[in-house]
Amino acid sequence: MPRLFDAIREYLGTLKRSLAESLFALLIGLLIGAGLMLAFGYDPIMGYISMLKGFGIFTIEGFLAVLAIIALGLLLAAFIGAYWAKIPQALARLWRKKISGRSISLVAIVVFILFLISRMLEFLDNVELMEMLAYSVPLMLTAITFAVGMRAGIFNIGAEGQVYMGAVAAAWIGGHFALPTGLHLLAATAFAMLIGAAWALLPAILKIRAGVHEVISTIMLNWVAFFHVPYLIINRFAGVHAERTATILPTARYPILGASLTAVIFVALAACVVVYILLWRTRAGYELRLVGDNPDAARYAGINIRRAILISFIIGGMAAGLAGASQVIGRPLLGWTLPATLGTVFGLGFSGIGIAVIGRNHPIGGIFAALLFAGMLNGAKFMEYDWGISSELVVAIQGVIIIALAIPALLAMSRRGVRRLKIRRGPR
Amino acid sequence: MKNPLKKLLSSKRKGKKPAVARKPRRGETLVRAEGIAKGFPGVWEHLILDHINFDVKAGEVHALLGENGAGKTVLANILSGFYSLTKGRIYVKGKPVSIKSPKDALELGIGMVHQEFTLARPLTVTENVALGLSTSNFSFPLSEVEKKLKELSERYGLKVDPKARIEELSAGEQQRVEILKVLYHEPEVLILDEPTSVLTEDEAKSLFSILRAMAKEGRGVVFITHKFEEVFESSDRVTVLRLGKLVGTMKTSKTNRRELVRMMMGGEISLPKKKPAKVGKIALEVKDLHVLGERGVPAVRGISLTVRKGEILGIAGIAGNGQSELVEAITGLREVTKGKVLIFGKDMTNRSPREIADMGMGHIPEERRRIGTAEGMTVAENFIMKDYRRSPFSNRSFLNLPFITQHSKKMISEHNILVPDLWVTETRILSGGNIQRLILARETWWEPRLIVATHPTYGLDLKAVKHTHELFLKLKKKGTATLLVSEDLEEIFSLSDRIAVIFEGKIVGTMDAAKARVHKIGLMMAGSKG
Numbered sequence: 001m002p003r004l005f006d007a008i009r010e011y012l013g014t015l016k017r018s019l020a021e022s023l024f025a026l027l028i029g030l031l032i033g034a035g036l037m038l039a040f041g042y043d044p045i046m047g048y049i050s051m052l053k054g055f056g057i058f059t060i061e062g063f064l065a066v067l068a069i070i071a072l073g074l075l076l077a078a079f080i081g082a083y084w085a086k087i088p089q090a091l092a093r094l095w096r097k098k099i100s101g102r103s104i105s106l107v108a109i110v111v112f113i114l115f116l117i118s119r120m121l122e123f124l125d126n127v128e129l130m131e132m133l134a135y136s137v138p139l140m141l142t143a144i145t146f147a148v149g150m151r152a153g154i155f156n157i158g159a160e161g162q163v164y165m166g167a168v169a170a171a172w173i174g175g176h177f178a179l180p181t182g183l184h185l186l187a188a189t190a191f192a193m194l195i196g197a198a199w200a201l202l203p204a205i206l207k208i209r210a211g212v213h214e215v216i217s218t219i220m221l222n223w224v225a226f227f228h229v230p231y232l233i234i235n236r237f238a239g240v241h242a243e244r245t246a247t248i249l250p251t252a253r254y255p256i257l258g259a260s261l262t263a264v265i266f267v268a269l270a271a272c273v274v275v276y277i278l279l280w281r282t283r284a285g286y287e288l289r290l291v292g293d294n295p296d297a298a299r300y301a302g303i304n305i306r307r308a309i310l311i312s313f314i315i316g317g318m319a320a321g322l323a324g325a326s327q328v329i330g331r332p333l334l335g336w337t338l339p340a341t342l343g344t345v346f347g348l349g350f351s352g353i354g355i356a357v358i359g360r361n362h363p364i365g366g367i368f369a370a371l372l373f374a375g376m377l378n379g380a381k382f383m384e385y386d387w388g389i390s391s392e393l394v395v396a397i398q399g400v401i402i403i404a405l406a407i408p409a410l411l412a413m414s415r416r417g418v419r420r421l422k423i424r425r426g427p428r
Numbered sequence: 429m430k431n432p433l434k435k436l437l438s439s440k441r442k443g444k445k446p447a448v449a450r451k452p453r454r455g456e457t458l459v460r461a462e463g464i465a466k467g468f469p470g471v472w473e474h475l476i477l478d479h480i481n482f483d484v485k486a487g488e489v490h491a492l493l494g495e496n497g498a499g500k501t502v503l504a505n506i507l508s509g510f511y512s513l514t515k516g517r518i519y520v521k522g523k524p525v526s527i528k529s530p531k532d533a534l535e536l537g538i539g540m541v542h543q544e545f546t547l548a549r550p551l552t553v554t555e556n557v558a559l560g561l562s563t564s565n566f567s568f569p570l571s572e573v574e575k576k577l578k579e580l581s582e583r584y585g586l587k588v589d590p591k592a593r594i595e596e597l598s599a600g601e602q603q604r605v606e607i608l609k610v611l612y613h614e615p616e617v618l619i620l621d622e623p624t625s626v627l628t629e630d631e632a633k634s635l636f637s638i639l640r641a642m643a644k645e646g647r648g649v650v651f652i653t654h655k656f657e658e659v660f661e662s663s664d665r666v667t668v669l670r671l672g673k674l675v676g677t678m679k680t681s682k683t684n685r686r687e688l689v690r691m692m693m694g695g696e697i698s699l700p701k702k703k704p705a706k707v708g709k710i711a712l713e714v715k716d717l718h719v720l721g722e723r724g725v726p727a728v729r730g731i732s733l734t735v736r737k738g739e740i741l742g743i744a745g746i747a748g749n750g751q752s753e754l755v756e757a758i759t760g761l762r763e764v765t766k767g768k769v770l771i772f773g774k775d776m777t778n779r780s781p782r783e784i785a786d787m788g789m790g791h792i793p794e795e796r797r798r799i800g801t802a803e804g805m806t807v808a809e810n811f812i813m814k815d816y817r818r819s820p821f822s823n824r825s826f827l828n829l830p831f832i833t834q835h836s837k838k839m840i841s842e843h844n845i846l847v848p849d850l851w852v853t854e855t856r857i858l859s860g861g862n863i864q865r866l867i868l869a870r871e872t873w874w875e876p877r878l879i880v881a882t883h884p885t886y887g888l889d890l891k892a893v894k895h896t897h898e899l900f901l902k903l904k905k906k907g908t909a910t911l912l913v914s915e916d917l918e919e920i921f922s923l924s925d926r927i928a929v930i931f932e933g934k935i936v937g938t939m940d941a942a943k944a945r946v947h948k949i950g951l952m953m954a955g956s957k958g
């Protein structure tokens with residue numbers, strides 16, 4: 001057990017700085033937001049209480065429960081961090097009925113913490129909680145797109161267009177093909193990711209072959225998708241209504257868990273973990289990060305820089321494609337369809353940039369940033385219902401909070417300085 | 429003050445801090461640091477500077493001596509405003525001051541030349557100097573800056589082309605720019621962090637006379653070094669640090685090498701003697717090589733050389749004569765326009781760095797922070813830069829973290845590297861010498877058949893130099909071929925079996941080290957035919 005305490009201390013120690021910074025930034029953001037509300041004649045305290053409803057917090061107990069959950073979550077993370085390699089072994093041993101005190105206690109601690117967290121959840125409003133989770137799904141995915149790009153030294157802001165492409169791809173497979181249950185879902189998801197990646201391939205190739213800067217090419221492709229996808233919806237994939245795609249067949253829908261939350265959240269969370277493992281535990285991820293940190297050193301180490309860039313675009317495209325799919329086959333919006341206005345997917349890609357920055361370009365950090373963002377999004381309606389705060393003002397308040405939260409990370413990035421990634425001519 | 433620009437440049441300092449503009453009396457204490465403590469909590473458990481007293485007087489050259497990681501750079505950074513201090517006070521001319529930023533320090537007349545380069549690589553020399561000026565005049569006449577630069581470089585004999593872009597300059601030339609950049613501000617206290625590491629002996633000598641001249645003008649000079657000769661050659665007083673603690677400050681004339689060595693690292697250290705080589709087959713052969721430099725002008729103009737197994741070939745030359753480009757061409761980092769590079773008999777001209785490294789070549793690059801390491805990544809990740817693809821560093825595309833940890837720990841203890849945490853600390857926080865050790869460890873642990881090394885002991889303390897020389901000689905005995913590029917003639921002489929001199933992209937002479945004379949090589953480096 002002393003080892004556990006050491007681990008917790010160590011983990012909190014590494015977190016301390018960024019955690020304190022983030023909390024301070026959050027406070028400043030909240031204060032400025034409060035100023036905005038005051039300026040327009042609303043009560044900021046009541047406004048923020050309404051915003052908390054978006055997180056499922058309706059009571060004082062709920063608020064305390066959320067604090068407790070955060071604390072337990074940190075504990076769990078520290079614990080898993082300390083025993084990263086041992087937990088699967090312990091599980092395997094239990095499975096093989098080779099019960100040792102050690103493996104039991106390992107698993108028991110994890111289970112106990114999870115149990116505590118589940119008890120805490122009871123103090124929250126289930127519907128709103130699920131709604132928040134539903135909002136967070138596409139955001140954590142588009143955050144990956146930007147984060148993986150940044151890790152490779154690429155400013156990939158093409159998630160927006162890749163989301164549209166993924167969404168329409170999922171709508172096409174989901175609405176126009178009759179496939180067996182399970183397989184249909186899989187096919188629609190996979191195809192959306194494929195198309196998202198394909199859309200990301202264009203700027204990747206332009207960058208690798210011709211040195212076209214990714215900011216330019218991705219912005220242009222965002223617009224191409226913005227006009228092309230509605231065309232596809234109206235002229236190719238429309239169902240009964242001319243301005244939206246055919247309804248997704250039941251075989252291609254993710255099962256609903258509650259409110260508008262579906263099982264697609266598990267896919268999204270898994271994607272975050274997979275990307276984390278890919279970046280920090282595999283050769284390809286190592287190469288990618290080395291290229292992002294210092295392209296000159298990467299060249300010196302014999303790394304194929306072009307390949308690393310390509311991989312970062314592909315991962316990003318797949319994540320964005322999945323984000324698009326999650327809004328069509330993973331959320332019962334407008335009765336399982338994609339409208340030609342793109343209203344249900346619009347802006348997800350751009351929000352992902354801010355979320356990635358707040359999550360320090362880390363796929364796991366992105367999950368938490370996405371939850372925060374999702375709660376605020378979801379709380380917006382309460383601010384409007386309860387106090388009549390106009391939705392534009394709510395968006396402005398959210399924007400202020402997000403910017404404030406992003407500032408420490410942005411400062412860290414600028415301190416570090418972004419090394420310009422040059423594709424050099426020369427021997428291969 | 430007829431020139432409006434000059435007025436603009438000087439008005440700020442003069443107007444704001446009249447006290448500082450007063451000319452210091454000789455012997456007056458310019459800067460005094462009292463009880464300075466600095467820690468990096470969360471990174472290091474001990475204090476990096478443990479209550480240090482330090483002062484600089486007008487008219488003196490003060491040497492600061494200490495092993496790698498002793499805290500010299502941190503101390504200098506605190507005096508010049510780059511780091512904040514945890515505890516202690518700083519006085520400038522007797523007045524307590526708080527130095528919050530490098531700009532504050534410059535306004536108080538304290539300027540620093542860093543151990544590592546801080547120049548913007550795509551910009552020219554003049555532009556780099558202009559960047560550091562604290563005026564924000566958009567229509568800044570660069571020609572004015574250039575004029576003053578020319579004047580300064582003439583006055584102090586620091587030869588630099590003000591119009592050259594930094595990325596075209598060699599390490600030695602960049603060093604000169606760094607010094608000029610600070611001199612431009614005419615500081616009263618000039619701190620130089622290991623300025624001679626990349627200078628030739630002659631350049632170092634002329635630097636010392638510059639420092640002396642500056643001291644005569646009534647400035648105070650702080651000069652960080654590892655080399656005892658330099659302490660005696662240049663300084664009036666010397667302060668020794670050891671792992672963050674002050675060992676002592678004394679008059680240089682009242683001490684001797686023995687005492688300093690003892691204070692610095694506890695005992696005398698003698699460099700190993702080389703043994704004659706038992707040479708084998710040709711390991712590296714370069715035939716009539718032509719390579720273009722950064723600006724597209726020929727940098728290597730027809731070089732041919734061979735290095736045999738079990739032999740160390742030293743390439744002596746003043747920085748900027750094509751040795752960087754030669755090394756880059758051999759290691760696959762720069763395109764060969766004409767000629768051939770053969771490694772173990774195989775034509776490796778214009779092959780990728782990876783293919784060339786896979787032939788069994790270790791490469792210790794010239795610029796350790798810019799190319800040799802990824803500073804934002806952890807120390808463990810930097811240890812595996814060349815090996816991560818091999819088993820057991822990774823298995824089936826997954827990194828083998830336990831093995832990497834074990835391997836890195838071994839490297840750290842073998843090479844005595846000061847690292848707080850393998851997997852948490854970013855490599856950037858390591859001291860210069862410790863980064864160099866990391867690279868040496870990474871490039872030599874697997875006993876490569878061929879090593880290409882550019883000033884491998886750059887910034888190392890005597891103990892580590894000894895360790896490195898022993899390592900190179902041990903590898904040589906085992907049959908490794910080494911191409912050693914250095915401006916440090918002493919190093920070339922103490923390691924090489926043969927010496928080639930490079931001048932303006934050509935080899936102007938090759939000779940047996942036993943028969944070579946320092947004096948003659950020095951002349952050849954300066955361009956006289958051998």
Ligand SMILES: Nc1ncnc2c1ncn2[C@@H]1O[C@H](COP(=O)(O)OP(=O)(O)OP(=O)(O)O)[C@@H](O)[C@H]1O
Pocket residue numbers: 468471472476494495496497498499500501502503543846857858859860861862887
């Ligand atoms: N920003 C930082 N954060 C944490 N530790 C640091 C930081 N900067 C320096 N250190 C640590 O402080 C110690 C002293 O470093 P410093 O750079 O002063 O050494 P030095 O005496 O200049 O050595 P060298 O001769 O190798 O340049 C080193 O162990 C280094 O890792």
Ligand SMILES: [Mg+2]
Pocket residue numbers: 500501502543621859860861
């Ligand atoms: Mg140093």
